[in-house]
Amino acid sequence: MNPAPLLCRAVSVHHDGETNPVIEGLSFTVEPGERVAVVGLNGAGKTSLLLALVGLVPHSGEIVVCGLRLSRRTAPELRRNVGFLFNVPEDQVLFPTVEEDVAFGLVRGGLGLGEARQRAHGCLHALGIGHLAGQLIHRISHGQKLRVALASAIVTDPPLLLLDEPTAGLDPRGRRDLSVVLERRTAAQLIATHDLDFVDRLCTRVLLLEGGALAGETVDTAAIRARWGCDQG
Amino acid sequence: MRWLRHRILGSGRGVIGRLAPQTRLICAVSALAVGLAAPARTLAGSVTIFATVLLWLALCRPSAAILGGTFVMGLAVFAPVMLLSPFVDGGAANPWSIFLRGLAAVLISVGAASTLTESDLRGGLVRLPIPDIAARILLQVVHQTSTLVGETTRVSAAMAVRGGGQGSRTAFELLASIPKVWLPRVISRAERVADAMELRGFGDVELGAMGSVPPTRLDRFAIAAAILAMAGAVALRLGNGG
Numbered sequence: 001m002n003p004a005p006l007l008c009r010a011v012s013v014h015h016d017g018e019t020n021p022v023i024e025g026l027s028f029t030v031e032p033g034e035r036v037a038v039v040g041l042n043g044a045g046k047t048s049l050l051l052a053l054v055g056l057v058p059h060s061g062e063i064v065v066c067g068l069r070l071s072r073r074t075a076p077e078l079r080r081n082v083g084f085l086f087n088v089p090e091d092q093v094l095f096p097t098v099e100e101d102v103a104f105g106l107v108r109g110g111l112g113l114g115e116a117r118q119r120a121h122g123c124l125h126a127l128g129i130g131h132l133a134g135q136l137i138h139r140i141s142h143g144q145k146l147r148v149a150l151a152s153a154i155v156t157d158p159p160l161l162l163l164d165e166p167t168a169g170l171d172p173r174g175r176r177d178l179s180v181v182l183e184r185r186t187a188a189q190l191i192a193t194h195d196l197d198f199v200d201r202l203c204t205r206v207l208l209l210e211g212g213a214l215a216g217e218t219v220d221t222a223a224i225r226a227r228w229g230c231d232q233g
Numbered sequence: 234m235r236w237l238r239h240r241i242l243g244s245g246r247g248v249i250g251r252l253a254p255q256t257r258l259i260c261a262v263s264a265l266a267v268g269l270a271a272p273a274r275t276l277a278g279s280v281t282i283f284a285t286v287l288l289w290l291a292l293c294r295p296s297a298a299i300l301g302g303t304f305v306m307g308l309a310v311f312a313p314v315m316l317l318s319p320f321v322d323g324g325a326a327n328p329w330s331i332f333l334r335g336l337a338a339v340l341i342s343v344g345a346a347s348t349l350t351e352s353d354l355r356g357g358l359v360r361l362p363i364p365d366i367a368a369r370i371l372l373q374v375v376h377q378t379s380t381l382v383g384e385t386t387r388v389s390a391a392m393a394v395r396g397g398g399q400g401s402r403t404a405f406e407l408l409a410s411i412p413k414v415w416l417p418r419v420i421s422r423a424e425r426v427a428d429a430m431e432l433r434g435f436g437d438v439e440l441g442a443m444g445s446v447p448p449t450r451l452d453r454f455a456i457a458a459a460i461l462a463m464a465g466a467v468a469l470r471l472g473n474g475g
Contacts (some may be wrong), residue, residue: 003290051428054432056428056431056432076434076437079432079434084432085431086425086428088425090380090383091422091425091426091428091429092429092433093429093433094429094430094433094435095351095443096243096350096351096352096404097352098351100352100443103443104438104443105433107438107442108433108434108437108438113442113444130466133419136243136350138379138383152433177426215380228265
C-alpha cells in the first residue's frame with residue numbers, strides 16, 4: 001500500500017523572536033487522491049503551515065511526505081514529490097518566458113530540453129494557456145501568471161500539491177476553470193484558501209484553522225459560513 | 234521614474250540580435266574595451282570613443298525611452314565631475330576623459346543589456362569560458378535585480394497615487410523612503426524569491442541544460458571585427474604615448 005502523501009503529527013511553527021506559535025500542535029493526514037482544504041481567516045496560519053510542510057520555515061513535530069520524514073537532510077528529496085503554488089505567483093517564476101519556466105521542472109527531473117518543452121506545451125494547453133508559451137512572463141496578467149505558476153507545479157505530476165490561495169485575483173470563470181483542472185488531477189491536494197465557494201466545488205474535506213490551531217474538520221462549509229457570519233439568506 | 238517602467242533586457246531591436254548570445258557578450262566587452270583603451274584626451278581618441286558608442290547603439294537599437302533615461306542618468310553622474318573638477322583642489326587630472334569614458338561605458342552597457350534577455354544571458358554565459366559559479370552568481374544578480382526593479386516601480390506608483398507626487402517629486406520621495414519602506418519590502422521580496430529558488434531546485438540543474446546557441450559563420454565574423462576594433466583602439470593609445 002502506498003504511504004499517505006502527507007502526514008502531520010503535532011506540528012508547531014514559531015517565527016523568529018515571537019513567543020506565541022503561528023501553528024500549534026496540528027495533526028492530520030491527506031490520503032492519496034484526496035483534495036483537502038485548509039480554510040481560515042487572514043492570519044490564521046495557512047501560509048505558514050504550507051511553507052513548513054516543505055521545510056521553508058522551521059517547525060517542531062513530525063511531517064512525512066510520501067513516506068519521507070521532513071528534515072534538513074531530506075528536504076531536497078522530499079520537495080521533488082511536491083508541486084507548490086506560492087500565494088504570490090510572481091515570486092516563484094524563475095525564467096523569463098512561460099515555456100522555459102514550465103519546462104524547468106522536467107529538465108531538473110532529467111528530461112531532455114526538447115521533450116521537456118513538448119510536455120510543457122501539453123501542460124499549458126491543458127490549462128488553456130497554450131498560446132502564452134513563447135510570451136515573456138512580465139507581460140502577462142496576474143491570472144495568467146497564476147496559471148503559469150500552477151503549470152510549473154503540476155507539470156512533473158507530483159503525488160502531492162500544496163496550493164496557497166490558488167483563486168486569489170482570479171475572475172469567476174478562472175476559478176471555475178481552475179476547479180475543473182484540479183478535479184482532474186489524481187495527486188493529493190492540500191489547498192489553503194478562504195474562498196468557500198471554491199472549496200464547495202472542489203474539496204472532499206475541510207480543515208478549519210483558527211489562531212494557528214485546528215478548530216474543526218468538516219465535509220461541507222455551511223458551519224464555517226455560519227461561524228464567519230457569511231451564510232446566505 | 235517613468236523610464237524605470239520600461240524593461241531593458243531584450244528590448245533592443247537592432248541587427249546584433251541576430252548573433253548568438255555569447256557573440257553579443259563578446260562584442261559588448263570589446264566595445265567597452267575600445268571605450269577604455271582609446272586615448273580620450275586626444276581628438277582621434279575622443280572621436281573613436283564617440284563613434285564606437287554611436288555604432289554600438291545603432292547595432293543594438295534600444296528604445297528611445299531607455300536611451301534617453303540612461304543618457305540623462307549618465308550626464309547627472311559624470312557631468313558634475315567634468316564641470317567641477319577644475320575648481321576643486323586635487324580634482325581629476327583629466328575630467329573630460331572621465332566624463333567621456335563614463336558616459337560611453339553606461340551607454341554601451343545599456344545597449345548590451347537591451348540585446349540580451351535573461352535566457353540569452355544564460356545561454357551566452359554557458360558558451361563562454363567562465364567558471365560556472367561566476368555565471369550562476371551573475372544570473373542570480375540579474376534575476377533578483379529585475380524582481381527588485383518591479384518592486385521599486387510598484388512602490389513609486391503607490392507613492393505617486395497616495396502622495397499625489399509626480400516625476401521628480403516621486404523620485405525624491407522614493408529616495409527618502411529607502412530605509413523605512415523600500416528596503417524592508419525588497420528584502421521580503423528577495424527572501425520569497427530565494428525560497429522559491431530553493432524549493433524548485435534552481436541550483437540543481439546545469440546552466441547548459443536549458444539550451445544554448447552554437448556559433449555560426451556570422452558570429453565568427455563579428456568576433457573577428459570586435460577583436461580588430463579592440464586592437465585598433467590599443468594601437469591608437471600606444472601611438473599616442475600610452
